[in-house]
Amino acid sequence: MPAKTNLIMTNDIHVTAREIDFVTRFERNWQHLRDILGIMRPIKKQPGAVLKSKYAEGTLQSGKVGEGEEIPYSKFVVKEKDYAEMTIEKYAKAVSIEAIKDHGYENAVQMTDDEFLFQLQTDVTGRFYDYLKTGTLTSTETTFQMALAMAKGRVENKFKQMHRNVTGVVGFVNILDVYEYLGAAEITIQNQFGFQYMKDFMGFNTIFLLSDSEIPRGTVIATPVENIVLYYVDPNESDFARAGLVYTVSGETNLIGFHTQGNYHTAVSEAFAIMGLTLFAEYIDAIAVITIDETPTLGTLTVNSVAGTESGDTKITVNPAKENAGNVYKYKVATDAVTVGYGQNLRNWSTWDGKADITATTGQKITVVECDGTYKALNAGSASVTAKS
CATH class of the missing domain: 3.90.1690 (phage-related protein like fold)
Incomplete structure (x- = not known):
């Protein structure tokens, strides 16, 4: 059967x-x-x-607000990209x-x-x-x-x-x-x-x-x-x-x-x-x-200075643009260009947003450095200052 x-x-x-x-x-x-x-x-x-x-991206507005003045909002947004x-x-x-x-x-x-x-x-x-x-x-x-x-x-x-x-x-x-x-x-x-x-x-x-x-x-x-x-x-x-x-x-x-x-x-x-x-x-x-790069070298920035908007200010442009959105610009104005080494910590230098005019005197030297998020120098360049008289 x-x-x-x-x-x-x-x-x-x-x-x-x-x-x-x-x-x-x-x-x-x-x-x-x-x-x-x-x-x-x-x-x-x-x-x-x-x-x-x-x-996430955004800009923290200055906290230096005078008595009775309106406090500016800091705007932060989360953006999305299809993966x-x-x-x-x-x-x-x-x-x-x-x-x-x-x-x-x-x-x-x-x-x-x-x-x-x-x-x-x-x-x-x-x-x-x-x-x-x-x-x-x-x-x-x-x-x-x-x-x-x-x-x-x-x-x-x-x-x-x-x-x-x-x-x-x-x-x-x-x-x-x-x-x-x-x-x-x-x-x-x-x-x-x-x-x-x-x-x-x-x-x-x-x-x-x-x-x-x-x-x-x-x-x-x-x-x-x-x-x-x-x-x-x-x-x-x-x-x-x-x-x-x-x-x-x-x-x-x-x-x-x-x-x-x-x-x-x-x-x-x-x-x-x-x-x-x-x-x-x-x-x-x-x-x-x-x-990891055991022998890194400091990259070069081309820095240009022209007269700024206000008297005593200069407008700075830098090329190439920042390698990473998280990097920051630091600068120093002095009689001579400042020598910078790769990885040097520049936390105490002045911070520049890449747009605003900088107060300086014509004939001085401005050194601009692109740093990573921990203020270690990656790329640098210098220029003679041209300020608005």
Whole structure:
């Protein structure tokens, strides 16, 4: 007598177990990464939702207000820029019956499933690392240690300016830079689920050790953990099932759907995965990208002086424009041009907004310096003053 209709066969149980194992391992890896980063619960998005990177800008008005005078408002705004649209991404792989015969099930199917999972995971993290490289808190330091320190300090300072709390900072560095810096020192590197990282190193909650393809040597990237968000599209949406596309998922947050089947037309074992997963840093101006240059040189500014609007004032123009919106101009007027060295701290020099006239005397020398957010000199130039008589 033939088997009854809809009887669950041994092969059905094996296939379902394979699907459950795949999605469970994938979600376990991402849960582990979330634990390392300190990310809270992932945020569910609908397909087509547009992710926007944000940055804050504004000018603090002078607080020197006379008695009874009206206090000017300081205007600060948060601007947005489209980053990516949430989409469902589709992947597939197939293993032939000949490969299973020649190499056995474990090698032909299970090991390729492992590599399939790893590549899917790497695709998401790779896009995240590329996005981090576009962070706008940029500067150059002369040592790896200083680059780490300044990366952490700059993102913490940025979040303070935004009146947001920082519970921890995550760093991303090239693994060869770490070993070169530490030399033969004993360090504890954790390696789990494809991620290499160090905990509680030089004030960072976590520092990820990445390859040359993920982050170039001589670069340190950092951002607060509060700035990192994981967005996802649920692959188990009812509309997909109504269309006849049913995928195995796992957990409360369905980050990936997986389905396997045998294709008798081609005698191959097929595997299909769909996911809509984006690891994202919300504020692009709270990502520090620090470059290490052991022999940096001071850049050159072309400074021009013409008569200003009021008597005794000069109008200054500088070329090229600032390298970074977070950089500041400092200046000094003296009998002779002032010599400045790269990285010199010019906090006590006068600040110039790049527009206002400056009071000076014709024939004096004005030295203008572009500094980073910590007042370290990056580029400088001088000119003879021409003031309105």
